[in-house]
Amino acid sequence: MASALRPRSPLLLGRLPGPRRGVCAPAMAPPRRFALELPGCTLAHFAVGGDAPGALPDPRVAALLGPPGRSYSLCVPLAPGGDCAARVRAARLHQRLLHQLRRDPLPRCQLRRLLCYGPGGGEGGVQHGFLLHDPSDSPDTRRALFSLLGESPEGPRLGEFVGDARRQVWQLLWELRDGAGWRQVGPRERVVSAPEPVLHPVVPDLPSSGVFPHREAARAVLEACIPFIPEAQAVLDLVDQCPEQVQKGKFPVIAIEGLDATGKTTVTQSVSDSLKAVLLKSPPACISQWRKIFDDEPTIIRRAFYSLGNYIVASEIAKESSKSPVIVDRYWHSTATYAIATEVTGGLQHLPPAHHPIYQWPRDLLKPDLVLLLTVSPEERMHRIEGRGMERTREEAELEANSVFRQKVEVSYQRMENPGCHVVDASPSREKVLQMVLSVIQNNFLSHPECMSYTEGTRKISQINGSPFRLSHAYNGATEELSMW
Numbered sequence: 001m002a003s004a005l006r007p008r009s010p011l012l013l014g015r016l017p018g019p020r021r022g023v024c025a026p027a028m029a030p031p032r033r034f035a036l037e038l039p040g041c042t043l044a045h046f047a048v049g050g051d052a053p054g055a056l057p058d059p060r061v062a063a064l065l066g067p068p069g070r071s072y073s074l075c076v077p078l079a080p081g082g083d084c085a086a087r088v089r090a091a092r093l094h095q096r097l098l099h100q101l102r103r104d105p106l107p108r109c110q111l112r113r114l115l116c117y118g119p120g121g122g123e124g125g126v127q128h129g130f131l132l133h134d135p136s137d138s139p140d141t142r143r144a145l146f147s148l149l150g151e152s153p154e155g156p157r158l159g160e161f162v163g164d165a166r167r168q169v170w171q172l173l174w175e176l177r178d179g180a181g182w183r184q185v186g187p188r189e190r191v192v193s194a195p196e197p198v199l200h201p202v203v204p205d206l207p208s209s210g211v212f213p214h215r216e217a218a219r220a221v222l223e224a225c226i227p228f229i230p231e232a233q234a235v236l237d238l239v240d241q242c243p244e245q246v247q248k249g250k251f252p253v254i255a256i257e258g259l260d261a262t263g264k265t266t267v268t269q270s271v272s273d274s275l276k277a278v279l280l281k282s283p284p285a286c287i288s289q290w291r292k293i294f295d296d297e298p299t300i301i302r303r304a305f306y307s308l309g310n311y312i313v314a315s316e317i318a319k320e321s322s323k324s325p326v327i328v329d330r331y332w333h334s335t336a337t338y339a340i341a342t343e344v345t346g347g348l349q350h351l352p353p354a355h356h357p358i359y360q361w362p363r364d365l366l367k368p369d370l371v372l373l374l375t376v377s378p379e380e381r382m383h384r385i386e387g388r389g390m391e392r393t394r395e396e397a398e399l400e401a402n403s404v405f406r407q408k409v410e411v412s413y414q415r416m417e418n419p420g421c422h423v424v425d426a427s428p429s430r431e432k433v434l435q436m437v438l439s440v441i442q443n444n445f446l447s448h449p450e451c452m453s454y455t456e457g458t459r460k461i462s463q464i465n466g467s468p469f470r471l472s473h474a475y476n477g478a479t480e481e482l483s484m485w
Contacts, residue, residue: 033194034073035115035201036061036131041347041404047119047194048171059167061191064112066163070137072145073159073171074101075116075129082124085224087209091298094128097156101130105144109134113345117201119194123208126201129156146174146182158182161191200350202343206358210303210339214364215244215311221304229297231290238286239308242315246366249322252445253366255331256437257413258374259406263426263433267374268329270434275441277325280316282334283309299342306335314366332365333373333416341408348404348411359415370444372437373413373421 036044038060046061065071074097078090101111109132116127134141142160149155158174169191174182202209212218219239225232256271258264272279283291287309294305310332320326340358344350352358361367413421422440426433 033117033119035117035345036064037113037345038064043196043346043350045194045196046191048191049189061193062163062167062169064131064133065161065169065191066167068137069133069135070141071131071133071161072141073114073116073129073131073161074145074149074156075114075127075159076156078124078127084208084220087300088221088224090128091209091300093156095298098130100148101132105140106132108136109141115201115345123204126205127157150176150182162188199352200344200346202345203352203356203358206340206343206352209300210343211336211358212304212307213360213362215239215308215362218304218307218311221300222308225297225301225304229293229301231293235287235290235305235308238312242312243318245364246315246318248318248366248369249320251321251323251325252370252441253317253321253326253328253368254441255328255333255368255371256374257330257333257371257421258426259409262374262376263430264329264374266430267426267433267437268327270430271437271441272327274434274438275325275327277327278320278323279327279329280313280320281329282306282313282331284312284316286312299339303335303339307332310335310365317366317368328368331368331371332361333371333413333421336416337409337412340412341405344408348407351408351411351415354415355417356415359412359417361416361418367419369419370441371416371419371421372440373423374426374433375410375423376425376427 032049033045033047036046038044044060044064076090076094076097078086082090098111101109112131112133114129114131116129118125132141132145145158149158155176160172160174161169162172163169170188171191172188173185175185177183207213208217212221219236222229222232222236226236254271254277256264256268268279271277281288283306287305290305294302297305313328313331317326317328336358340351344352414423422444424433424436424440428436
């Protein structure tokens with residue numbers, strides 16, 4: 001079994017496997033539409049050439065793409081219908097490209113997220129990339145890009161945007177020809193505005209790139225990663241030890257979700273103690289040693305790791321819930337919400353709408369009986385974070401630095417269905433929060449159709465599937481207590 005501390009050499013663009021570009025590469029028409037993330041987390045959609053006949057130039061795009069300065073688009077190609085291995089290669093190339101673009105001699109340039117997609121939308125039609133704007137219009141920038149992209153055997157497509165005196169913007173395409181260096185491909189084409197699609201362009205791709213609807217979809221991703229992440233095989237070996245279908249036992253299963261610093265760890269432990277329940281965590285301890293390795297990878301790999309962790313936890317839930325109640329510290333909702341918030345560019349308005357299928361629980365994953373979502377105000381969360389001093393993942397750091405990202409995670413949590421999340425304000429004292437959580441659990445399970453209740457002196461005794469709840473009502477201001485055994 002590979003060590004979690006195994007050193008890793010940096011992956012340059014030219015070291016990623018893939019087909020050679022040039023005369024041997026299959027012809028593939030580039031997407032004709034773009035979604036550019038603007039300041040304020042809005043999106044500008046524009047088209048190249050004849051996809052939007054009669055459309056007018058978008059002044060926002062002209063201000064970003066046209067003079068003064070010069071802009072370049074770099075989109076990582078992905079053939080329509082590309083298999084899982086192709087998606088993984090493209091995602092890693094995109095990440096390595098970002099790292100390279102932030103190095104010399106390009107740090108003076110402005111970098112923005114750019115999506116390239118076809119006018120019809122649909123799964124497999126999105127290419128991820130960047131818009132690089134050089135405010136000084138230095139000839140060194142183009143030469144630096146030629147040098148950078150020339151190292152890559154399946155390199156990103158390079159487009160160059162130029163403006164004219166009428167504030168029109170045109171795109172030139174460049175291609176690396178075998179033995180002939182970089183050459184302009186075809187005539188320049190006008191850039192015009194394009195209507196915003198009904199759904200964000202990445203949404204059709206989410207089930208294959210981060211919000212996996214079943215175990216095999218996530219498994220295929222890690223199988224593609226084995227050649228360069230040996231730990232992926234170790235994770236798959238553990239997953240293969242778990243039955244494909246598991247059934248929950250007769251005792252209740254409660255998942256507790258929440259952003260970092262919402263008090264989730266404290267609450268899960270306290271609720272577990274109060275209910276005499278088994279406490280499980282996702283990802284489980286058997287794979288947590290590899291979190292840092294997968295957290296450094298692109299979304300598709302990172303989310304596949306966490307998704308498969310949920311299936312390992314589900315096997316543990318099935319076993320433990322036959323003997324006692326189970327509390328789960330994070331589960332599938334965390335995996336899905338972070339993937340949605342990461343991949344969907346722009347602001348809250350660009351998230352998939354409520355009741356979209358992406359918010360549905362995977363059909364082959366054991367469901368909890370109740371999901372609680374702990375929330376606190378942004379100010380309170382930051383105050384708690386400042387006093388923790390704990391190492392955070394890249395996504396947790398993003399929560400602190402980007403308020404829109406945090407809001408997208410929170411809204412995605414609240415749109416989850418089947419089961420949905422019951423929101424609990426975790427701002428008060430831990431005693432008050434525990435009391436509220438136990439009250440929600442009591443109300444949820446005491447209204448269960450299989451719940452039977454009777455009175456024993458001053459206590460109310462309830463049973464669900466033979467699992468007794470003992471509730472002591474609050475007297476003289478004492479805290480309400482709930483326990484199971």
